[in-house]
Amino acid sequence: MKNRAVIRALVRRALNEIIRVPGAAVPGVLAPTVFMLGLTAVFGQVTSLPGFSGIDQYIAFVLPVGLLQGAGFTGAATGVNLARDIEQGWFDRMLLAPVSRPILLVGIVASASLRALIPTTVLVLVGLLFGVKFPGVLALVIAASLIMVVAACTACWGTIVALKFRSQQSAPLMQIGSFVAVLFTAAYAPIGMLQPWLKTVATLNPVNYVLTGVRQGFIGSVTWADTWPAYLAGFGLLLVLGFFAVRGMRRTGQ
């Protein structure tokens, strides 16, 4: 009961920033939107290549990538906020609370998951505006839930980096982490069209399975075969990154 109240309080505080500084949410929304529209404008013609059979809208193909990028930016922003809290002493205040470290982490990460729904909503609306067909409610629910899991993962990564370097200057490292995770997948083209090295990386990258899960409905339909690996990969990644994030928090001050 007490733990739930603490998590709620920390989430409320984190969401405060967006409510009271509306511009704070803009970069996390603008960047993936620009990327999605830009990629479509630049590479849109590739759908005429044989490997893209059945896919006639490049924007529908890359919109899910934009959703994951939005989650990535949100997670990185969470890490930067934590680094700022560490620099300014606020983090000490949190550590002084008689609350376990995992609960503190849940509070930090839960806010990222919720925040990620903002760029998700904007990107889907922009996509629909530019002609992407409505993917269906089930696909949207699956996509949104997977995005929240990915945002939690990138928030854990941001936490790990923030606790290690204790400075906002580590922001690029947070961003590169999510950048690599999202783009080293079948982001730009179906996996069969990728160069061998990228195909191998994408096959090993858990985020690629999440991307496939998020893509359902925008490209093709929702299938169990694409859904369960997405959740398994997402939660598996969360477990691993969460472990290291908690470990980082426990080691603070040692």
Add this chain to the structure above:
Amino acid sequence: MIHASLALARRALRVTARRPQFIAPLLVFPSLLLAVNSGGLSQARNLPGFPPVQSFFDFQLAAAMSQSLLLGGVATGIAVALEIELGFFDRLVTAPIPRLSIVMGRLLAAAAIALFQLSWFVLLGLIFGNGISDGIPGLLIVYGIGSIAGIGFAGIGLTLALRAGNASSVQAIFPLVFVVLFLSSAFFPENLLSWPANIIAQYNPLSYIANGMRAPIIGYGGAEAVLEGFGAALGMAVLFAGLATHALHRRLRAG
């Protein structure tokens, strides 16, 4: 004036070298994008109308260079904005040096950093691509257009910094960097861009800069592309160096 400009340029380079976290994003992000673009869309060179290239990587190299140089311009702006915020800029202004050397020094440093950035991508091209098709003369063309463009982009950053006076305002234009890149022929041939990107690209100086650097790399495009590249780069350098100078005078007048 030259002496002061060189001294300030050397200082800017020294400070940049001591902050690797400053320069890393200029190389790392474009390199990652280069890897992903070329790894993901290599078959795009089979599209009708695509220039003859040995590999898609070679085509993308100029895009990565352009992106890196643009980011370098923003980074210069952020560095100067931080100096204004922290008061170091005032120290320069009160020194017995020609005021113009404050701008010239930064632009000279930007040119030197641009050479470093370009060298990185040339190296990547040698390792992962087919190098510079036109050999040493081609390399000199790449360095020439790139370093002059680097001056121009630094001029943009400087202008913003001198007008805004704070780093977060300069940082806010990062998304615009990608807008400019996407609305050019940096990543893809102009004739294969979707509307309205294909129209805007015709008027975007970055298209000519990227095409100019690309021509000697892929051995296609010829003298016309190179001359247009030099022209666009010089035009940008002159325009934004001028705007930066004007912004400096405005700031000094305002006090």
Add this chain to the structure above:
Amino acid sequence: MLAIQANGLERTFKGQIKAVKGINLEIEEGEIYGFLGPNGAGKTTTVRMLVTLLMPTGGTALVAGHNVATEPSAVRRKIGVALQEAALDQLMTGRELMILQATLQGMPDKLARERSDDLIERVGLTEAADRRVGGYSGGMKRRLDLGMALVHGPSVLFLDEPTTGLDPTSRFALWEEVSRLRTEGTTVFLTTQYLEEADQLADRVGIISDGLIVAEGTPADLKRESGANHIEVALEDSGNTEAARVALSKLGTPEETSGAHDVCIRLSDPSTGVADAVRVLDEAGLAVAEVELVRPSLDDVFMEKTGRRLEGASNTPA
């Protein structure tokens, strides 16, 4: 039960920097303990170990009966902390921060709100409570910080240099609040580099230098042990300095003057006063411009123990 107990408390950082080299503390419940020392002496490191933000690398410490290393959560439930930087979220209001702190301390919503209102009133921030902290003055932020440290009714309060950077009015207001805590039975562990602050507030003072406590006791006892009174004299005619020194040597030992006076004598008898000095000089036929009796300060105590002046001596409140 002792409120704070430490035995051989040590902290070594990476690079073999030993910031705290073996601190022993026995602080009674309800006591105000002043921890005095210059910058870099180890005050903040000691505090951070006692409040469980930093793990000791040697020795043990019990706070409110709980071991800081093995029972950190239990310690945190019993302590309130106001650190050197009043770390406050600038976007939140004072009331929101107070409620958040209460929630983090495990208080249910209704109680959190009630206690927050009480503490806001107590620290004099009722009118500003619903304004964002970004607009607060330094003194207001410190008061809010103190209120947040007290919201859950801790039995031990840690204040790390609470008045650094405050104007005199804010400083005295904070002193009043700390004194009030004594009447409520709260133990206060206060670190400071201001001599007057330690002198005024603390029941006992521990002086730390280079990671070790070099002296400990009540301010009066420490001064009595370590310092002798001084007489400082300015003469009508500075040419008589030597004669004055000879005459006054009956009262004690001549010492270096501060520069503002001609002669300085360290008195051998603490009961010797200004009148005695004037009488001696008068008998010697020497005209006096000014005579001052200087009593020892904690800075003198520090000087005697460490061979150097406390930095805070030059930072005493205006």
